[in-house]
Amino acid sequence: MCRHLAYLGIAPISLAELLTAPPGSLYEQSWAPRKQLHGTVNADGFGIGWYPGDPHDGGEPARYRRALPIWNDRNLPELTAAISSTAVLAAVRSATPGSSPDEAVTAPYRSGRWLFSHNGAVDAWERLPQDLGPAAGAITSADLLAGAGRCDSALLWTLLARALNAGRPPVDAVAQLVTAVAAVRPAARLNLLLTDGDTVIATRHGDSLWYAQTPGRVLVASEPTPGLTSGGAGDWREIPEGSLVLATRAGVRSAPLPPGPAAGPGRGRARSGAHAPAPEPLLTVEGTNP
Template sequence: MCRWAAYLGEPVFLEDIVTSPCHSLIAQSHHALEGKTATNGDGFGIAWYGARDEPGRYRDVLPAWSDCNLKSLCGQISSPLFLAHVRASTSGATSRDNCHPFVSGRWSFMHNGQIGGFERVRRRLEASLPDHLYEQRHGSTDSELIFLLMMAEGLASDPQGAASRAVSRVIEASEHAMIEPDLKLTAAFSDGERLYAIRYATSGHVPTLYAGTLRGGTGRCLVSEPFDRSDPSFEAIPAASFVEVTDRNVLVRPFEPQQARALEMSA
């Protein structure tokens, strides 16, 4: 699967999480300790917020540890809110369009997990998207599709409800295909003001998620694995949780699927 890290707080250089710590995201890309695979070399990406509403983004298909541009950018870009991801492919080719984070308007999204039996439910789920969101589907991953389903379910006005309804839609598609739902969803997403995350699975192992602070208390982090494993501030987020991070606190609420609404096809 994948490894990711997200930050919200006072502006810091991306290198403070992505490249510099002893167990940075780049370190996790070639030696993850809590993932299904130790190596996450099928591309990487970062999305960061600054003076504009929409995030900047840099993605490539190279392993994160071998891209010299990534280290240079992380040493020059500071941001109060960013998402960073290293990929271990579970669906979709190794291409730039399949690298996280995905972006739609001011929203950014990244994911660790998968939709089990994706090829048997993909067509039904894609067909349920309104036209204006289907046109934004540039890659072939289940992750991007989950993000667009959340957008269709009202992410802009109701983040937790939209995520819950998108999960329900995936479960319904699996049941329609007569396969046991097997969704693993540890994801982070943001509108440029707040940071959200989900840790959920329909059954079995749930990909890891931790919340903590940067040393010195400059901001809050959500991560697949702590990037400083000696830092006691990092705490595991329970399974079946929805997380909302603001500049003041971290709120953790129960998460479960709720009935998906009927989506209308529109241009």
């Protein structure tokens, strides 16, 4: 498992203020997570992605990723103090068994304006494209070789990035990926974060997820960081299991993930070769602003 966080704000925030300075920060969650349901430490790497300058200028986000525990990076304090942004996605990693141990598999992943992180695990992920069948979008060996690296999260990103680059609406693409994977891997844990610097799309499927909406900014994270909000822990709200979340600087909305096999983890692995049904498009996210 992992811990991850996405931030959108009107005003820039320093990476130090967001990720390392507050009590209970993502930095601290690397060795002392409080809400993590699987695993006890996140020491297999970390990554930070941020949008330099004007978040609406269309430029690609920058990234800093390392394949070592976040507390062992002596450059990090100086880096985080010097960089500010209005949109950030960051993660600390606990590797799935069988994953490669290099920076290429460390979130956030990137394609154009998009940044992506996965908190969870997919068993037998090497066979996932075969078992997904048509839901995998005819993914090829060349696609896999060109992907981010050898791990379940990188494979999920390859599948999702293909859908986004093909023009599928992002909310639909995220919901359909979780539905399809959960249909053939019912025990999979699929907490996803996706952002383009203007919106955050997230899922809670198998581990903790929270959000905080305060004037001028929104945070979506694996667990609360009370020091990031004026009201402390009282500003944070837990997102229910089996939810899809759409967050912008103006508000947060949520809806249940599509029903069926994707509604929740824990029912055992589907038989090898079973194909996921093609889900109906999720065209809107219903809900109310908190």
